[in-house]
Amino acid sequence: MSTLEKSPWLIHYDASSCNGCDIEVLACLTPVYDAERFGCIVTGDPKQADILLVTGSVNNLNEPVLKNIYEQMPEPRAVVAIGACAYSGGVFADCYNVKGGIAKVIPVDVFVPGCAARPEAILDGVVRAAGLLAERRRAMGRGKRGTVTEGEAS
């Protein structure tokens, strides 16, 4: 197991919708699911995070916020989009201000299905994303370590 895989620190952002998936993300930290088993720490600071967990359908208001968080994270990073809204906008897809899916705003690596997503599924998504991080680190090469990319966020 690589360095990154053993200690994937998370940051989570709820980009609108009903908050159901957001609560399920928090449930992952509770004794029953215990995300810390995998070395996960939920941090509030994007510069300390390796994996971004996003729930919700993203609207015009929180799009720049989401981009901002993503761009502050160091490379390699991974994004897990959680729930039906994060995939397509879900039941909110037709709303006037809804973007309809996280992938329309930032690149997504893992989609976790469900409305609301189950904590088991979310943990599975996190573990897959951690594996992806390790792969990316290898692809980036040993000498070249990731830096914070200067964002094109408006």
Added chain:
Amino acid sequence: MNYSHLWIALAYLVLGPLLGGLLSGIDRKVTARMQGRMGPPLLQPFYDLRKLFSRRIDPVNALQYPLVASHLAFAVLTGFFIFLGGDLLLIIFMLTLSGVFLVLAAYSTGSPYGKIGADRELIVMMAYEPMVILTLVGLFRVTKSYDFWGIAGSGVPLALLLPGLLVGFAFTLIMKLRKSPFDLSTSHHAHQELVKGLTADMGGPMLGLVELAHWYESVYLYGLVFLFFSFNPLAAFLGPTVVYFLIILIDNSTARVKWEAALTAGWAIALVAGVGNLIPFYLRGLP
């Protein structure tokens, strides 16, 4: 100073982080068990540190790295001189200096969370400082020594003579190690109002340095707890262990307090437990 102490002080430089990291790992495991969770692997803090140092993140400004590095350097030096047998009363100011550098580093980021975290850290320092100095004064009053090995070798049952100071010092440990209910400046968990507070905008290796300083700190702080129990080999092992366990228990069973309460509690404990314990020694002229 003699050479055996020099070797111990040098050993602290090398083994300090290993022991500190292990203490942190046990802490996380025990915390998890207290909450009915399985918890991370015992060596998780080392995995975390290795990962932090493998990250590369541009600092917010040029000042941030020197400040964080100074924080670590003075934390290491504090422990080094404690175990070398230097004057504790002077060394304690180095400990404060180390804390001040971290606060300055947090201020330098310009992050609003960092700023509030730094403000609160200063208040917490204000809250624990009187008790730390009282502890050293009390240790001197009883053992007539201001250095680590002099106190450890005095053979005086300090924990029994100075229970108030022991309780007070354990109290300052909770503040110094930023544990609940006094984890108001930053937290190891994200679910707090300040996001990361003091360590906001410090990522990758920079956070690694802060973490490393924290490990060095916890080793010499528990070393000072050991002083209270140094009169008996069994007590010397059990005493600090029990204090360590109780601090984790308190961390898990209390909610974060406001800064007013932290300040009041810090000073009240210094006044009641600290001064209260010392009064008989000064008034009645006890040995």
